[in-house]
Amino acid sequence: MADQAVRMQALINDLLTLSRLEGSPLPDFTELVDLRALMVQCEAEARALSRMLHPSDDRPQRLTFAQLPGLALVGAPGEVRSAISNVVNNAVRYTPTGGAIDVRWHILPGGGARLDVTDTGTGIPPEHLSRLGERFYRVDRSRSRESGGTGLGLAITKHVVQRHGGELQISSALGQGSCFSLLFPAQRVR
Numbered sequence: 001m002a003d004q005a006v007r008m009q010a011l012i013n014d015l016l017t018l019s020r021l022e023g024s025p026l027p028d029f030t031e032l033v034d035l036r037a038l039m040v041q042c043e044a045e046a047r048a049l050s051r052m053l054h055p056s057d058d059r060p061q062r063l064t065f066a067q068l069p070g071l072a073l074v075g076a077p078g079e080v081r082s083a084i085s086n087v088v089n090n091a092v093r094y095t096p097t098g099g100a101i102d103v104r105w106h107i108l109p110g111g112g113a114r115l116d117v118t119d120t121g122t123g124i125p126p127e128h129l130s131r132l133g134e135r136f137y138r139v140d141r142s143r144s145r146e147s148g149g150t151g152l153g154l155a156i157t158k159h160v161v162q163r164h165g166g167e168l169q170i171s172s173a174l175g176q177g178s179c180f181s182l183l184f185p186a187q188r189v190r
Contacts (some may be wrong), residue, residue: 010116026163027076032190035072035105038081042088046101049092059098066104071113072190075164084158085151091119095177111186118179124172130168149156156159157182164188 043065050061064165073080099120106114124132132154157180158168165185173176 033073057097062100079160083157086157087117095121097121115182123174125183
């Protein structure tokens with residue numbers, strides 16, 4: 001019962017987050033997101049999750065967080081943190097023991113920025129890619145309880161990125177892994 005109560009609380013929190021995102025005005029351009037601190041926090045969270053999911057494995061996951069290039073984002077810090085945390089933690093959850101996860105920011109031509117979270121997980125069948133980001137959509141329904149997710153993380157991520165004028169892009173190859181990219185437009189990058 002305690003496990004079910006925790007799952008229900010997570011579901012309620014994610015539904016409230018989505019509701020707030022849909023019902024609030026777009027983030028303005030007055031608040032700077034401290035990406036350096038945010039990425040340190042996301043890395044610590046991902047490493048802790050990896051140790052929890054693979055406690056006694058002799059082949060731990062390899063997590064690489066590349067050095068942040070000189071950039072900052074303008075927007076809602078809590079929203080951006082939620083979006084980045086969702087894609088990084090999903091990579092940890094769905095990458096098997098011994099797999100690798102690479103988290104890297106890129107400055108794009110024209111001044112935009114892109115965060116790539118690449119993993120060597122099992123990959124996602126092509127017929128599912130267009131539906132990722134829909135509420136409660138899962139590629140493999142049998143894994144929903146064991147992954148600990150609510151089925152709303154990518155929907156939240158997609159909403160956050162779109163609210164910041166950006167786009168969530170997903171590419172994947174079965175047996176090779178996936179790349180989740182958060183693209184932010186130049187007007188949000190400093």
